[in-house]
Amino acid sequence: MSDKKKTVSSESAILSSVQNPRVKQWTELLSRKGRDKQGRFLIEGVHLVQEALRSVDLVPEVLVYASDKKQAIAGLLEDAVTKGVECVPVTEAVLAKCTDTETPQPVFAVVPKLPWRGSDLLAASEPNGLVVVIDGIQDPGNLGTIIRSADAVGASGVLLGKGTVDLYNPKTVRSTMGSLFHLPIVQGDLTEWLPRAAESGVQVVATSLQGAVSCYEHDFRKSTWFVIGNEGQGVSEEVRQLARHQVLIPMKGCAESLNAAMAATVVLFEAMRQRGL
Incomplete structure (x- = not known):
């Protein structure tokens, strides 16, 4: 221009x-x-x-x-x-x-298109950043809502893994309500960037129903990359192996599970609460 x-x-x-x-x-x-x-x-x-x-x-x-x-x-x-x-x-x-x-x-x-790179997320993770990692979310509305929630809690950025719906899908863009302009959003290979984050001292946390602790008991005050998985299958096994910590959202009622965007939002706001923001 x-x-x-x-x-x-x-x-x-x-x-x-x-x-x-x-x-x-x-x-x-x-x-x-x-x-x-x-x-x-x-x-x-x-x-x-x-x-x-x-x-x-x-x-x-x-x-x-x-x-x-x-x-x-x-x-x-x-x-x-x-x-x-x-x-x-x-x-x-x-x-x-x-x-x-x-x-x-x-x-x-x-x-x-957004100019951000994975290295920007690593830089934003110091000293106690909070990055949301998306593993295969398929619904554009869910992705947009998660980005909006990440923005709401003051997250450092968002990493979109392979198999995730296009960030620039018109429905995704509308669902962000402008939040995609407020924080770094990067598309990258999770098998590359999660190990790099762990090597730099970041704790990688994934949602899980097995061998997991309550999200209200886990310490989110440290530099954290939080992984949320696909709507139907959850976090892929390949990515789960790269997450040292597993958390679940305890539920009192009869619902079997939460929508992916809702689950991400619950955990993100718990992280914000712990950080005193």
Whole structure:
């Protein structure tokens, strides 16, 4: 992007054709293949765009808005122009073509993928960091909720292992409610990064139903990487072998188990409570 600040496009430049090359490029971002190809993703709606504009590390490359809603989002457009973001007015037809929701939001933005690496999580783990490790979560809503909970407790970051649903899936992005802009989120091989974390003095903790202690009895005040597993199978055996500590969530009622996102949230808030935050 040029250092020269861009301005809001004039009304005479309203983009109306769904066959326009830029529209086709934006539409590609609705698929994982397109996101991987371009190294970008879409965020939809006023709230997510506001969160992105507040981000230090991830300023949107372009903001696209409904030309007839310009007055309603005037403040948002002013913030975008201040940040040097190109703002493009389009028709409702173009918005509908480029967005994932049934009722298109008045604005969406194109954002570069997160820049974080595993080494950033190791650095954030000192001296008593808290990293959430995702082992094969498949539901985009669950992943988004876990990221939101990690943000809520002040976690140091999130590590997404292989087999986990795409972070940039539109449903995942919406479920984070903007939290993906608040903390480092890294995609990596857990068999590489969990041993590296343990070697650096981090305690690796996984949820389990066997040989585990109550999450309320385990000491989470130390630097911790907490692993939450797949909705149906839990933490994979390969990853479980890399976790020195196993915890469970005691339950008084008759439910057999908790939703993965709920389970992660319970443990994360217990960790926060122990840390006196």
